[in-house]
Amino acid sequence: MSDIQRAAVFGGGTAGRGVARVLAAAGIEVLLVESSREALDRALDALRDAMARDIGRWALTEAERDAQLARIEGTHGTTDLRGVQLVAEAIGENRREKTALLAELDGRADPEAFIFLNTSTISITELAAGLPLERQRRILGLHFLHPVSRTPLVELIRGQESSPGTVEAARRLAARLGKEVIEVAEYPGYITTRLTLVLINEAIQLVMEGVATRDAVDRAMRLRLGASHGPLALADEIGLDSVHRALESMWEGLGLPQFRPAPLLRRMVTEGWLGEKSGRGFYRYDSSGRRIPEPEDLARPGVALGSLEDDRRGE
């Protein structure tokens, strides 16, 4: 079995762009496939923006950027997939859309091509179920974590029919990309999404209840976990709409109350506050996605507890 030389990434969102970049960085020729010309242009712009940011923070050199961009070809609509050995799916976390894409890919991708699904909440087996068995054998879940280029981890999920050869191909690919593989059983959220979503959801709940300020929550958890981001900044980075969708999907899948999206999150998404990508989430961002500095507010508890105390004083 030869190494993968040519791949197609479906979906030019945050995840798809990240996957396209790490594949290109490993020397793989990448087709980045979007649904329309406009969506593709947006994706390629965002890709270049992210690279410029990484150059600014010394994570990437200009020569490396040029080499990676040279290996990424953007296309839209019906794309010729001949010679593509790997299709990496990275469209939104939507069961219906993913199923439709898989049906389409089954008709167009080479029979030997692998299809790796980048989902964290939807069952691989269910998504693949309608396809011929030979195709199902070459499908598995490979969950890249955000930010893809800097997180040295992928979760690997076998579907019911995923063949050992397919698993081996995924492991070899991950090694080439410098990602450690953690294999997880097929169950909504796996490890990272399940725990991260609870953390984010509860953090939002905390702010909503006025237990602590946004800055206090993020700072405390950053220090507690030794992480570079607090849960709210992380939510902004992932995209609040994505967080919301993932929570709903988990709530649906597991029925556990901790996954019911916090009302504040719902409200922010409705208002179009989606985090980094919309310029406003828990924090504010400039047009290139850089956080606009604000003085940190670690003030004492806000509304909810304050009123409790008032009540108590009144007793």
Next chain:
Amino acid sequence: MLVLVLNSGSSSVKYQVIDTEREESRVTGQVERIGSGGAILSQLRHADGQRLKETASILDHHDAIRAILDLVEDPERGVLGVGHRLDAVGHRVVHGGERFKTATVLDDSVEEGIRDCMDLAPLHNPHNLAGILAARRRMPETPQVAVFDTAFHATLPPPAFHYALPYVLYHRHRIRRYGFHGTSHRHVLRRTAMILDRAPEALKLVSVHLGNGASACAIRDGQSIDTSMGFTPLEGLVMGTRSGDVDPAVILHVMAREEIPAGDAGALLNKHSGLLGISGISGDMRDLLLEEEKGNERARLALDVYCYRVRKYIGAYAAALEGLDAIAFTGGVGENAASIRSRCLAGLSFLGVDTDQRANSRLTGGEEGVFHQGATALVVVRSGEEITIARETERVLTELGRTSARSSESLTCRRDDGYS
């Protein structure tokens, strides 16, 4: 002996065919962009200056080695001549750890040993090994030798190779100074001795390799006793894009302040620092010399830091050597940038180091020679890593032939009996 010298990187293989009797290279070439359908194979045949460049589908190191051999052995375009074949292959291997103290004939267990050193040189050893596997598979009958960048520094004494860190780290993770550019420094020693007409063992020499990477080496009794690169090729001198010496606390501080993860901190130190980092213009010496001439202050600062660091190491190594007979420069910068050489040596007359400026300015573009007025010889040596790899290959094969002539006879017998 005709030796094919291979230097296998992640997406390229560089090669030369070297005639060790004449100490000359017959052909220099490389395969670039391995792994793509549009790989580029180019070579220059030295006898007649014939240049060749073609694109081919070269998907891995096996394809690359095959393409190189097809070309080198080709009756028309090749360099072996009718009836001749390659006598041996010499492979450049970056890291030999503590196990490989000298060039070593390749067999399965040596391959395994190189694999064991992978975590010490994750960017290089895997690709060096890929080239070895491919070449051994393609030429099972041709003896092949691994020549290690670290081997020349195997003689570093413990005070020079230990870091003042918890000793357990040395045991547990083999944390120590290894040094690199060893093949180059070995070559500099030999050439310097020839140019000065001295025995190599009689020289107290500081060898300064200034190229893309840069390192200095203190050599006494024909052996490396200290060198500026350490656990990785990041320590020591200022380089094109590498920082060289830096207070490790700076990294921890910057990682916290700028919220940089460990991987990106590595890129900051290796790819965004050095001449490029200080000047903000370029990591290329030629660009900086031009900019400095135009009055660019940051270019001047970058070059001042660069030269000052070299000077400091020369002073330190004069102390380590307990004296100084010669300083030799090599590498792209060391061979060509006369003004940088004299800046590195400025103010060292107390060590007998005085530059003959006219002689110095003449030594560029591959000219070898001396340029001193004082007691300490100052020398420019053309870099010759490939020639040294070929010579080392020949040396270990000749030694092996001497010690195991008998056993190889019996091997031949067994082959005749059983395998043919």
